[in-house]
Amino acid sequence: MTSVQETLRSLDPATGEVVGEYPVATAEDVRAAVDRAREAARWWSGLGWSGRRSWLRRWKRALAQGAGELAGLMSAETGKPLDDALLEIMLAVEHLDWAAGHAERVLGPRRVPAGLLAAHQAATLEYQPMGVVGVIGPWNYPVYTPMGSISYALAAGNAVVFKPSEYTPGTGRWLADRWAELRPEEPPFQVVIGDGATGASLCASGVDKVAFTGSGATARNVLASCAESLTPVVAECGGKDxxxxxxxxxxxxxxxxxxxxxxxxxxxxxxxxxxxxxxxxxxxxxxxxxxxxxxxxxxxxxxxxxxxxxxxxxxxxxxxxxxxxxxxxxxxxxxxxxxxxxxxxxxxxxxxxxxxxxxxxxxxxxxxxxxxxxxxxxxxxxxxxxxxxxxxxxxxxxxxxxxxxxxxxxxxxxxxxxxxxxVPSLPFGGVGESGFGRIHGADGLREFARAKSVTRQRFRPLLDLMSFDRKPAHVALARTLLRLRHGR
The missing domain is CATH 3.40.309.10 (Aldehyde Dehydrogenase; Chain A, domain 2)
Known part of the structure; x- marks a missing residue:
């Protein structure tokens, strides 16, 4: 199927004909892409919710307008019928649109109840981007499946470096090219092409999270590599449904x-x-x-x-x-x-x-x-x-x-x-040998963000227990309140 020394050749699985040839990204190439993504992430996260939403919807329009071309490429690389390829693109675009439109509602700052003991505090929960997310995609649904991570990671404010399957490199390149046409000087979405060695380089490149889809055996290799740097992973590893x-x-x-x-x-x-x-x-x-x-x-x-x-x-x-x-x-x-x-x-x-x-x-x-x-x-x-x-x-x-x-x-x-x-609002993922973590929906957005808790003291507490100078009377009253509130 492929030759992965310096050039990767994508073949039509039905005929064996060459669909395209692509330079293989070395470990140095991967690190350079992650470094560029790190710089782009500052611009991308700084746009805020409305700015990112605007750019993602421009990208969505580019994907929809080029759906025929993309479907033809997918059909050539995977062998799937053209209609099936188009349906896959439609689903992916729906998810991209949902992620762009709902990221602020799901991840934006919001007040949360402080509770009785912390009534003097104003409590706020917000979600911040992780930074750079590495996405390792499959060949069976080379647009719909990886876009379930790419769309949600971008909407959450991250930059993304995507390694498509070695069987569908052209499809991955096409997706990245459509972004590059919109904003070539800012690359929050890039693609690196290669086989398992390129994926291993991505895991070891310093990304802040890896989203992987593939076999359980490969997932174990990804986890072992990411464990060295405590890089979190979301993994979807197939099923026997x-x-x-x-x-x-x-x-x-x-x-x-x-x-x-x-x-x-x-x-x-x-x-x-x-x-x-x-x-x-x-x-x-x-x-x-x-x-x-x-x-x-x-x-x-x-x-x-x-x-x-x-x-x-x-x-x-x-x-x-x-x-x-x-x-x-x-x-x-x-x-x-x-x-x-x-x-x-x-x-x-x-x-x-x-x-x-x-x-x-x-x-x-x-x-x-x-x-x-x-x-x-x-x-x-x-x-x-x-x-x-x-x-x-x-x-x-x-x-x-x-x-x-x-x-x-x-x-x-x-x-x-x-x-x-x-249904874009529903999370997708498995348990056991099928992996862990979720893409899609609100859970998919949170998968690519860090929760941050912030409190602000509104007034001095009536019972100041967080001090070495706390008064015995306050401790006694707190003990009584504990018994009355939770001991009955």
Missing amino acids: ALIVAADADLDAAAQAAVFGAFGNAGQTCAGVERAYVDESVFGEFVRRVEELAGRVQPGSSYGPITMPGQLDVIGRHIGDALDRGGKAVVGGRESVRAPFVAPVVVTGVPEDSAAVTEETFGPTLVVNRARDLDHAVDLANESRYGLAASIFSRDRRTAETAARRLRCGGVSINSVLGFAA
């Missing part, structure tokens, strides 16, 4: 969602659907509908190739393990892996300790297993060491919401898949 179908579910809607969630983007979606747990009373009918819908999905038109060639081996291994362990292929099978494409695969009756159930497949495969009831389905879904997202289909709103609260994951869609992805 489950779709749950209750006995009263709308089976047509559930089947449609399962097929799209499992096969959209060739299954290369961290919050997509890899497992389905279906109430045994509707299991057969659900599988029949999934089988019918999956038969209409065609690799090469419905979705693109497997972007990362090495993933083909993982997908093939998981399919083989599921079948060798007694699973039944109702759609596709071992023969579905035809590089660089993988045709849809649906396997039922797969043991819960199979690799196809326990490991992230990241391909167009779906395991559908029986559950005794909704509670059992939730228990099975929670067995995973991952915990990114899930979906529940039920006509009973209260039942579905109760089940959603029990699921050990960062987000749940009821009667849809990926419903939260289009």
Whole structure:
């Protein structure tokens, strides 16, 4: 896919044709970019909320106006259909707009109650920029996913140095170029291109926070590197997301969602659907509908190739393990892996300790297993060491919401898949092997800011206990107040 000595070559995963060539950033290049970002951060943070909002909305317009060009580049680098690339851009622009418009409300200074003991103090909470944020992005959604960190970090007042995936360098370069066209002399947003070594250099460059999206194994390397300088990290590390179908579910809607969630983007979606747990009373009918819908999905038109060639081996291994362990292929099978494409695969009756159930497949495969009831389905879904997202289909709103609260994951869609992805005000992130921290929403803005507490004494306290000259009578009265207020 790439040559990373001095030049990185981006290839079309479907044809192998060269999409573009880019100079690889050395460790010195990365440090220089961070130094420039440090200078730009002073200008950027000094603009204030309204100034940053204005610039971010100019950038938003540039992205929207160039969406066709960007989508074409994304399609060439990832192989995804043009329509899917455009949808991704639309979502990213919505998040950019939300972050720009809500940063002041979420992060601006505000008065907070001081409480009884500190009634003489005026208490204020505010959030300040961290400085420079390093963003390491993925290839599967090379605009939407990293922009969930870039947009919110910029809106919070930080400068950003972005390392896109080595599979999608042109997409990252395009985003940075649109900013540079607006304000070339001030670079609060820059891109550095390269492979894992460039990402390691970014982690060691002195940035104030790292936002990482990728595998759990790489996340551990990022954490180890950042631990040396106590650099905080927000990490999104994939998932093994489950779709749950209750006995009263709308089976047509559930089947449609399962097929799209499992096969959209060739299954290369961290919050997509890899497992389905279906109430045994509707299991057969659900599988029949999934089988019918999956038969209409065609690799090469419905979705693109497997972007990362090495993933083909993982997908093939998981399919083989599921079948060798007694699973039944109702759609596709071992023969579905035809590089660089993988045709849809649906396997039922797969043991819960199979690799196809326990490991992230990241391909167009779906395991559908029986559950005794909704509670059992939730228990099975929670067995995973991952915990990114899930979906529940039920006509009973209260039942579905109760089940959603029990699921050990960062987000749940009821009667849809990926419903939260289009809601900028909702945070996104996982637990367990899926990582920690949040992007998007108010929590995403706070992720890239430091909370600062300020108090101002308004008048002398009636009981001055913060002094070596405190009076015994004041201590006695305070003890009495403590007992009356909290001891009864």
